[in-house]
Amino acid sequence: MGPTRRNILAGLTGIAAAAVTRGAWAQAAPGPFTLPPLPYAPDANEPHIDAQTMTLHHDRHHAAYVAALNNVAKDNASLAAMPVHSLLTKLADLPDAIRTTVRNNGGGHANHSMFWQVMGGRGGSPDGDLLAAVDRDLGGMDAMKVAFSRMGVGQFGSGWVFITVDPSGKLALAARPNQDTPLMEGGRVLMGNDVWEHAYYLKYQNRRADYLAAWWNVVNWDAVAARYAQAKAGTLTI
Ligand code: MN
Numbered sequence: 001m002g003p004t005r006r007n008i009l010a011g012l013t014g015i016a017a018a019a020v021t022r023g024a025w026a027q028a029a030p031g032p033f034t035l036p037p038l039p040y041a042p043d044a045n046e047p048h049i050d051a052q053t054m055t056l057h058h059d060r061h062h063a064a065y066v067a068a069l070n071n072v073a074k075d076n077a078s079l080a081a082m083p084v085h086s087l088l089t090k091l092a093d094l095p096d097a098i099r100t101t102v103r104n105n106g107g108g109h110a111n112h113s114m115f116w117q118v119m120g121g122r123g124g125s126p127d128g129d130l131l132a133a134v135d136r137d138l139g140g141m142d143a144m145k146v147a148f149s150r151m152g153v154g155q156f157g158s159g160w161v162f163i164t165v166d167p168s169g170k171l172a173l174a175a176r177p178n179q180d181t182p183l184m185e186g187g188r189v190l191m192g193n194d195v196w197e198h199a200y201y202l203k204y205q206n207r208r209a210d211y212l213a214a215w216w217n218v219v220n221w222d223a224v225a226a227r228y229a230q231a232k233a234g235t236l237t238i
Contacts, residue, residue, distance in 0.1 A: 031070025032080040035063050036113055040120035048214040049119070050203045058116065061198055065108030065179070072098050072105070084110050085237045088183045107179030110238040111160055111192065117227070118191040121220025129169070130221075130228045137171040138163070144173075149212040151175045152195045162192035165231040188236050191224050 038058050043051035073080040076098060079087060084106050091103050125131060125141050138144035144163075151173055152161040159177040165188050166172075174182055182189055193199075193215050200211035230236035 031066075031073055033066050033069045033073065033084065033109060035066045036116065038116055044120045045218040048217045049200075053198075053200070053202050056202075057194075057198060058112070062108070062112040065105040065112065068101060068105040069109055072101050083237060084113075085183050088181065089186050091184060103184070104179050107181050107184065110183055111179055111181050111189075111194065113238050114189055114192060115194055117223050118220055119215075119218050121218060121223065123217040123219050124221060126221040126225050126228075128225065130225045133169055133171050133228070138173065145216060147173055148193075149209065152193060152212045153209050155195050158196040160192050160194055163190040164188060165190040165228060165236070167232065167234060169228070169232045183238065188231050189238075190227055190231065191219070 035058075038054065041051075042054040042058075045054060069079075069084075076095075079098075079102065082090070087102065088106050088110060091099055094102055126134065131141070134141055134144055138147070148161055148163070152175070155161060155175045155177065157177065159175060160179075160181065161173070161175045162182060164172045164174050164182045167188075171190060174187075176182070181192075193212065195208060195212070200208065204211040204214075227236055
């Protein structure tokens with residue numbers, strides 16, 4: 001290994017470096033956690049979300065979270081036995097040495113698995129009991145979008161903004177830093193948007209508000225409605 005490569009690697013740390021050097025990006029990592037395929041072509045959300053961003057985001061960023069999680073699970077059999085939404089409620093029970101890795105990469109895996117599902121649509125509005133719940137709990141679609149986007153802009157640094165859903169079908173807005181998720185408190189996520197710069201920087205640069213506004217055009221409300229039905233049936237996981 002030449003000095004340049006050694007210097008590059010020295011700038012990386014731990015599991016992320018291991019994932020890169022093994023070439024784990026963009027391919028299935030061995031282990032219990034798997035990268036779900038994008039449920040549509042990478043250009044399905046053009047022009048609002050560009051294909052290059054979608055490809056990098058799924059094939060590199062999400063894949064790296066899965067690879068890092070599998071790397072930890074390899075030496076911790078109890079992790080491998082749990083689905084990720086269960087694992088995320090047990091962070092306090094984990095050994096100190098792996099807790100932050102599982103929090104960041106398990107959260108990243110769950111958040112992105114949800115994220116791909118709720119995109120690929122044409123925006124617009126839900127109907128039926130989901131629309132009624134938005135009206136009842138979030139002040140209607142227009143007010144919800146304003147508040148959701150404001151929370152996304154206001155999230156300092158990296159993070160997510162979510163609509164959460166409880167088993168009765170009640171909705172609420174929530175923001176979390178990094179790859180944290182309401183799943184970590186035993187909650188459920190109806191939908192959410194990623195406000196890490198990697199989600200929008202190629203097309204929108206620093207204009208996060210423009211990205212948040214454009215994102216509504218690609219929400220798949222049929223998929224969100226299906227998640228809402230699952231939440232009320234008690235079968236929604238990530
Ligand atoms: Mn992301």
